[in-house]
Amino acid sequence: MPAQVGAILDGTVSGITNFGAFIDLGEGKTGLVHISEVADDYVKNIHDYLKTQQKVKVKVLSIEDNGKISLSIKQAALPKKKTVKPPASVEWSNVGEKQPTMSFEDKLNRFLKDSEEKMSSIKTKAKDGRRGNGYSGKKLRD
Template identity: 55%
Template structure:
């Protein structure tokens, strides 16, 4: 059987490295890069795969040297909804403009006072922290 780009086959994991897993397909071995293991971030491949696991892979590339690039992620597509997510971009602006001028001014003064107190405490702790001035 000849391997073709785009074909989905079942193979066996024969070796696992830090950067990917080698999968044997009908006598030939290809590499599933760590980025092609799952749709989520993969820190340790060994949490997703073990040697001798049977996996479904998609052939995503074959270079001139005969190296085969495989993908588990693309062989098992997740069901995606076609419904777009609606985002209310003006939500924060609406929330702020719902307050009157006096309420916004009071909120600003309160936030400013809190920040000023934090800065003052930080400077005092540096002065009394055992550092001698010369």
């Protein structure tokens, strides 16, 4: 398969440097995987992740006009499965027993009540001349 941006290709590690690894893509083409594109983790020593002649899957990130090919190993990996969490509207009280929390309408009513209380508190403070910045307007004595 020819190297095209976005393509996932099989390659062989042909050289390793302190800034990345050169990957032989076949057909006389070689690309570079920057050290930041080797793994999802921070890679301090690339030799901990790759060895010369190791077979790898890479994703083509870019191909410059001068023929340089930028590759990524971490983007070529299959996405990890996400852990499914219970919905926020469900509380767990006992093992194997779930109890729903408040309905949407009850949550909305609680929000409106809390909001009105906060707004009335803010209005009261504004009437009293309090700004909440800790400065009372009095001069400090030396």
